[in-house]
Amino acid sequence: MNTPHFTLVGGGLVGSLLSIILARKGYQVDVYESRADMRKVDISAGRSINLALANRGIKPLQDLGLMDEINQLLIPMRGRMIHLDGQPSTLQAYGQSEQDVIYSISRAQLNSFLMTKAEQTGRVNFHFEHRVTAIDFDQNILTMTHQNQQATIVDFNKVIGTDGANSPVRTAILNKGSTENEEAVLDHSYKELTILPDNNGEHKLEKHALHIWPRGEFMLIALPNLDGSFTVTLFMPNHGVTSFDSIKTDEEINNFFAHHFIDIQPLLDDLTDRYQQNPTGRLATIKCAPWHYNDQALIVGDAAHAIVPFHGQGMNCGFEDCDTIAQLVPELTTEPTDWQQYFKAITAARKVNADAIANMALENYVEMRDSVRQHEFLLKKQFSFKIQEWFPERFTPRYAMVMFEHIPYSQAFELGKKHQALLSELTDCYSCSSQLDKSMIDQLLRKYDL
Ligand SMILES: Cc1cc2nc3c(=O)[nH]c(=O)nc-3n(C[C@H](O)[C@H](O)[C@H](O)COP(=O)(O)OP(=O)(O)OC[C@H]3O[C@@H](n4cnc5c(N)ncnc54)[C@H](O)[C@@H]3O)c2cc1C
Structure with missing residues (x-):
């Protein structure tokens, strides 16, 4: 028990990536996954068949040296092709640079790839068709069913819930004293x-x-x-x-x-x-706190912060959680480690950002289903690109901050509010970016402390 050993509940996208990170740091990892092995059995990977991978999700994959292989699974998407009723379709580019693209990837292919890479570390064992049903923090045991049948009991040292939106690990943590639990x-x-x-x-x-x-x-x-x-x-x-x-x-x-x-x-x-x-x-938004219990348990990914899919950031945000763990958690050592402090630090770093992307994802639903066809939205986008072109150090459109940068979501959210106020001032007075004047924009940026 002196050597920390991680038990992950859930071998989805986040659990599989996290297991590689922990294994590369020297830890032994057991992953209990309720589904069958999707590499052997033809099952849907659950939920969306494909998803959009963006820079925040790419970063930890890159750091692990996995992107050369993952690149072969990607289709770059340069913008939104808008199909209005009875009109020709138009492409609204995501950004102004060649690099401003997001990538379509198959959920099953990415999940399978990560599981195989995890196993190749020699330190990760997947236990498929094991559904965790209860967590006992007094005795440090997990109860689970195997292939929907007999109940099995397994000891754990540190348990991490990567078990998605209906996480039993989250329920167990919140039952120990929750300060926030909103679904x-x-x-x-x-x-x-x-x-x-x-x-x-x-x-x-x-x-x-x-x-x-x-x-x-x-x-x-x-x-x-x-x-x-x-x-x-x-x-x-x-x-x-x-x-x-x-x-x-x-x-x-x-x-x-x-x-x-x-x-x-x-x-x-x-x-x-x-x-x-x-x-x-x-579709649901889950905001909860705390994300950890003592030095025994932590939740990340959708287990901690399920969000609606309209910014294409749920997995990306979960991968960013993994990146934070990669940066904060030490390599395996024989020295005593204060795990509670690490779990606290991870929660402190991520919770505020998860809340921010949850809010932005809800806002983006209205943008996708409605605003993209409104004149004012298109005008604001045109103005944003112009301002970014003139003042790239001071103004990056919110969508680009979320999708192409690594600025914390919470900062992007706050900056985005200022941007909206500034852009509304402009759309009240101007109808085309050619009417804008650089020194006037400079002053306006100052007014909003940008
Ligand atoms: C329609 C839709 C479109 C989306 N599009 C995007 C997108 O474009 N880009 C993006 O970044 N995100 C997108 N998302 C969000 C993304 O799917 C999630 O954020 C991501 O899957 C979270 O990964 P996870 O590993 O935390 O959870 P999950 O993917 O839910 O994985 C949890 C795993 O835990 C297992 N599990 C659950 N309960 C137990 C248990 N009791 N015992 C053992 N195992 C268990 C499950 O079988 C599963 O394998 C989309 C979501 C939806 C619904």
Whole structure:
């Protein structure tokens, strides 16, 4: 027991990455994962089929020397391709530089790759089909079922919950005394659909873009896959006139798509069957505290801070948690280590940032499904790019700060509020970036302490 040994609950994206980091520091790691080994059994990796990887998520992968191989799994996306009803589609670039791109990656491929890399360290053991059901901090034991059957009991030394939004480790920590425990379920959900490749195996839409069909209260998005297909996601209210409640039968589904998404409807493979058969996924924001219990337990990733997916940052934020652990946690040593201090420091570094990206992700839903088609939004974007061009040291648009930089989310959030006020002043008076004057902008930046 003198040698710290880590037990991770959950071998998803964050658990698999974290196990590599801890193993490279010399620790033995056991990962208990409720699902079967996705490298051997054809199971969906759960939730979204593909996701957007951005700079914050790339950083720890780069530090571990994994990016050369991961690069082969990536499709760069340079901007949002906006598909308005009855109008030609337009690309809204994410940024002004060639590097301002995000990457579509298959969740299953990334998760499988990380698990294999973890095993290759020789210090990580995955135990699949082990579902943790209870954590006893008095005796340091985990209770779990194996292949849905007999209960097994396992001792632990340090347990880290990387077990996602419904984390039993979080529940156990919060049961010991919670100061914050907030779960806000969004009244919108999602459903995944598919566009298959064309006969030549190519993408039927522009490959290097994240496609959005914004329709106000609801939207479709599509991210490219390496096999030429697109994963399409419908985000829509749960209840109401246009909602998952009201659109259920084949006829309702066909009518809904014919009315709102006529350009994409013919591309959607097996629309009614997929709509009926694929699960409707719920979306929630979880904010909780504390993230650790004594020197025994810690939670990171979605277990600590599930967020809605509209900034494409949930995994990226979880990977940034891992990066913080990589920076703070010492290499294995025979010297006594004050683990409680490390767990506290990790929580202190991350909680404020997780809260900030949670808020920005909620705001971004309105931006994606509605604002992107508004004139004022486009004007503000135009002004932002101009100001950034003139004053790159003093002004980076919030979207770019979140997606392409490493500035803490909490700072990006606060700066973003100033940006919004400044840009609103400009849109009140000007209608085109050619009307802006550099010295006037300089003064305006000063006014907002930028
Ligand atoms: C529709 C959608 C789109 C998204 N798009 C993006 C995106 O573009 N970019 C981005 O960065 N993020 C995105 N996200 C968020 C991202 O999916 C999550 O933030 C990420 O998966 C969190 O990883 P995790 O390892 O913390 O949790 P999870 O991925 O949930 O993994 C938890 C693991 O723990 C296991 N587990 C759970 N309970 C137990 C138990 N009791 N015992 C043992 N094992 C258990 C699960 O089987 C799972 O393998 C999206 C999410 C959704 C829903």
